[in-house]
Amino acid sequence: MQTLPKPASSSTDLSAVDTMIRRRKTRSVPVGSIFIGSDHPVVVQSMINEDTHDIEGATAAIRRLHELGCEIVRVTVPSLGHAKAVAQIKQRLRDTYLDVPLVADVHHNGMKIALEVAKHVDKVRINPGLYVFEKPQESRTDYSDQEFAAIADQIRATLEPLVISLRDQGKSMRIGVNHGSLAERMLFTYGDTPEGMVESALEFIRICESLDFHNLVISMKASRVPVMLAAYRLMAQRMDDLGMDYPLHLGVTEAGDGEYGRIKSTAGIGTLLAAGIGDTIRVSLTEAPEKEIPVCYSILQALGLRKTMVEYVACPSCGRTLFNLEEVLHEVREATKHLVGLDIAVMGCIVNGPGEMADADYGYVGKTPGFISLYRGRDEIKKVPEAQGVAELINLIKADDRWVDPE
Missing domain, CATH: 3.30.413.10 (Sulfite Reductase Hemoprotein, domain 1)
Incomplete structure (x- = not known):
C-alpha cells in the first residue's frame, strides 16, 4: 500500500493570512469637498456627454450622475466660450442643488482655456500629449537634444501659469496620459510603450514640483488592458523609487459597451485595485454615463473596498x-x-x-x-x-x- 507524503511543514499560520487589500500609500488631494488618496475611500467618477454651452442640460446631467453616487463629475471644455459657460453651470448647481466637485477636461493648446476654467472648477485635467501639440513631421527620423529641450521649455512656459493658478487657489490637476495620444518626441524616444507614457507624466510632474505644486492625480489610460496594467504598475514603481506619493486615477479608456465593456473595465481596474494600486476610478462605457456608476460600485464592493449595497x-x-x-x-x-x-x-x-x-x-x-x-x-x-x-x-x-x- 502506497503512503501519500505528508504536506511540507510551514511556519506560516494560514489562519493569519491577511485577506484585506492594502492600498499603496498616497497623499490626499482635494477636489472640492472630496479627497482622493489612500486615507479616503476609492472615489467614483464619470463624465457628462452634454455640451457645456447647454447650461441647463449640463447642470441636469451632472445632478443625475451625482444623485446616483458619482462623487466627481468631469466636463469637456474645448473652447474659451465653454470655459466661461462652466462658471454658470457651477453657480447653477450651487443655487439649485449642491456644489458638486467638477473637473474640466482641456486638450489641444489649451493654456488660455485652462486658465479661464481653473477659476470655476475644482480640478483641471490635461493630457501631456496634447496640451502643447507637436505637429508630426513625416520626414523626421529623430529628435536632437536641442529640439527636445526646446519643446520641454515650451511646455514649461505653457504649463507654469496654470500650475500657479491652481496652486494659489488650492485646487488640483490630473495629469492624464493616454496611450493613444503620446507626443511625437516621446514616441521617437521610447516608442509606443508604457515607458513613454510614464516619462510623459513624469516630465509634467517635475514641472509642477519645481513650482511647489503637489495637488496632482495621475492616470495612465489605454484601450488595451495589458498596456493599461503595465503602464500603471510601472508608474507606481517609478513614483515609489522617486519618493512620489501621488494618487492614481484608474480607467480603461474606450472600453466599449455592453457585457464586454464591463468585463474589460473590471479586468483592468479590478486587477490594479486588488494589488493596492488606485485611488479613484472611472468606467468608460459607450453608453449613458449613468450606466457607469453601478459598475464602479460593483467593482469596489466585490473587492471589499466600499460597501454600497447588500x-x-x-x-x-x-x-x-x-x-x-x-x-x-x-x-x-x-x-x-x-x-x-x-x-x-x-x-x-x-x-x-x-x-x-x-x-x-x-x-x-x-x-x-x-x-x-x-x-x-x-x-x-x-x-x-x-x-x-x-x-x-x-x-x-x-x-x-x-x-x-x-x-
Whole structure:
C-alpha cells in the first residue's frame, strides 16, 4: 500500500493570512469637498456627454450622475466660450442643488482655456500629449537634444501659469496620459510603450514640483488592458523609487459597451485595485454615463473596498436544490436590497449552505423539502414553511433591530 507524503511543514499560520487589500500609500488631494488618496475611500467618477454651452442640460446631467453616487463629475471644455459657460453651470448647481466637485477636461493648446476654467472648477485635467501639440513631421527620423529641450521649455512656459493658478487657489490637476495620444518626441524616444507614457507624466510632474505644486492625480489610460496594467504598475514603481506619493486615477479608456465593456473595465481596474494600486476610478462605457456608476460600485464592493449595497451570497443551483433558487434570490433581493451593509446568503441545500455562507449576516437555506431554515451567522434560528420564508427572514432582521423601511 502506497503512503501519500505528508504536506511540507510551514511556519506560516494560514489562519493569519491577511485577506484585506492594502492600498499603496498616497497623499490626499482635494477636489472640492472630496479627497482622493489612500486615507479616503476609492472615489467614483464619470463624465457628462452634454455640451457645456447647454447650461441647463449640463447642470441636469451632472445632478443625475451625482444623485446616483458619482462623487466627481468631469466636463469637456474645448473652447474659451465653454470655459466661461462652466462658471454658470457651477453657480447653477450651487443655487439649485449642491456644489458638486467638477473637473474640466482641456486638450489641444489649451493654456488660455485652462486658465479661464481653473477659476470655476475644482480640478483641471490635461493630457501631456496634447496640451502643447507637436505637429508630426513625416520626414523626421529623430529628435536632437536641442529640439527636445526646446519643446520641454515650451511646455514649461505653457504649463507654469496654470500650475500657479491652481496652486494659489488650492485646487488640483490630473495629469492624464493616454496611450493613444503620446507626443511625437516621446514616441521617437521610447516608442509606443508604457515607458513613454510614464516619462510623459513624469516630465509634467517635475514641472509642477519645481513650482511647489503637489495637488496632482495621475492616470495612465489605454484601450488595451495589458498596456493599461503595465503602464500603471510601472508608474507606481517609478513614483515609489522617486519618493512620489501621488494618487492614481484608474480607467480603461474606450472600453466599449455592453457585457464586454464591463468585463474589460473590471479586468483592468479590478486587477490594479486588488494589488493596492488606485485611488479613484472611472468606467468608460459607450453608453449613458449613468450606466457607469453601478459598475464602479460593483467593482469596489466585490473587492471589499466600499460597501454600497447588500452583498448577496448565492449558490449556482444543482440537482440538490430544494426550491427555485433564481426566483427566491430575486424575491429576497427585492425585499432587502435597501439594507446597505448587510450580507445575506440564499443557498439551495444543506450540503454546502452553512459552510459557504459562514460570513453572511443572515442565511436562507433549503434544508428539507417544503421548508426553509433561517440562519443568523452560523446559527440556525428557525425552520419555516417555504411560502413564509421571505417574510420570516424580514421578521428576523427586524427582531435584531437591523431593519429599515425602504424609501
